[in-house]
Amino acid sequence: MKLYNSLSLKKEEFEIKDNTVKMYVCGPTVYNYFHIGNARVFVVFDMLRRYFEFRGNKVVFVQNFTDVDDKLIKRAAEEGTTVKEVAEKYIKEYFIDAEGLGVKAATFHPRATETITEIIAIVEKLIENGHAYVRGGDVYFDTESFKEYGKLSHKDLESLEAGARIDVNEDKKSPYDFALWKAKKLEGEISWESPWGQGRPGWHIECSAMVNKFLGTEIDIHGGGQDLIFPHHENEIAQSECATGCSLARFWLHNGYINVDNKKMSKSLGNFFTVRDVAKVYDYQVIRYFLLSAHYRSPINYSADILEQSKNALARLQNCEQNIKFRASTAVDSPMSDAEKASLEAIAGKKAQLVEAMDDDFNTADAIAALFEIARIINTSLTADAISKAFIEEAGLVYAELLGLFGFETRKSAEDGNDAEIEALVAERTAAKKAKDYKKADEIRDKLKEMGVAIEDTPQGPKWKRL
DSSP, rough: EEEETTTEEEEEEEEOOOEEEEEEEOBSSSOOOOOOHHHOOOOOOOOHHHHHHHHTTTTEEEEEESSSHHHHHHHHHHHSSOHHHHHHHHHHHHHHHHHTTTOOOOSOBBBBOOOOOHHHHHHHHHHTTTSSSTTEEEEEEEEGGOOOTTTTTTTOOTTOOOTTSOOOOOOOOTOOOOOEEEOOSSSSSSOBBOTTSEEOHHHHHHHHHHHHHHHOOOEEEEEEEGGIIIIIHHHHHHHHHHSSSSEEEEEEEEOOEEEEEEOOOOTTOOOBBBBBHTTTSSSSHHHHHHHHOOOOOOOOEEEEEHHHHHHHHHHHHHHHHHHHHHTTTOSSSSOOOOOHHHHHHHHHHHHHHHHHHBBTTHHHHHHHHHHHHHHHHHHTTSSOOOOHHHHHHHHHHHHHHHHHHHOOOOOOOOOGGGHHHHHHHHHHHHHHHTTOOHHHHHHHHHHHTTTTTEEEEEETTTEEOOO
16 A cells, blocks of 8 residues: 655555554544534545555544634633533534544544643653743743754745744744743633643644554654644654654645635635535535545535535445345345356456555545446346345445445434335335226325335336435
């Protein structure tokens, strides 16, 4: 397997040691519902995790929650509540949307506020070895003390432009030095005791402490959005490697931006959308399909038209799953025909193409194209007059496995509880048609339509699906 490493700017062979992958991905700052841009990070790295597991590996996956930050403090003040209450509310909302998107819970979901002891220990170590300095109650990392600073963003200190999320502060030795610990400024502000007085951690140090606590000093993959390369991930490397003397991560993976109607999504342009709002119009799985339909490093354009296309494409994939289940009820207990054997060979070939695409820098776009080919082969095979149970079982297992890999499997909903009632009405309609009572058959069809169910008459019998 080859992955594009942001550190080297090229694809590199990704070797897996002891069938275990240690992966850390930056999670949300929990002061609001997360938007489509955040969702791309969560879905992309969930898919990468699923693929490693699909290939038989164990994944220790850590995704943090930033639950103390200027944004949370501001939101708490606006709502007349506490930082902790704001964080609890939006962590709960995160899991609602993440579950809807098919994002599996991480092995560990640490919070910054639960890692204060470890954060203070790293800051003390950095001061001790000359990589950090104290100014009043603040502690700053000395970027000039780390000669490799800029190796991830491929910039040196002299060429870095001011204003890239850099605070102008006369207390700092260099404008690029960043806060490891921030002194408490206002009465009532959330803070913790430290050797430098009451205060709270800086954003960057939180992730370093959580990586170290849950995964150790060296990990396999550190991931996040492209916007985190500088300064967040650059600063993580600097403080982690200066504290431990070890390389933080073997591979750095970053997904591309989302554009909205061909313009970069940003809060300043007012063109960003929360997943919660989009899910009111489109199913969560449609959003997931949209986010995986392009290569993870490519920019992806968000628009209503593209979501409609994603909705229709996903429906075609899930329709094949329904066709398999439908034909399973009429399959015969006989040996596989030569045509069925040929179809299984073709399916195996397309599955190999899918794996090859995923092994080549996690190319979900080409992998999904192979999945559509598998669906086409299966759908064509299912038009035969007689289908063997053996073929249905083998083809069905492969297809279910691949739908599950991508997170596109049809999920049970609250409506699925009335399957028995629908089946009874379909059987009643079939009996009415047999008795040539077409008026009653039409009435049942209309009733099913009111229930949100479409019925299709096929040579193998009536087939129904929810609209």
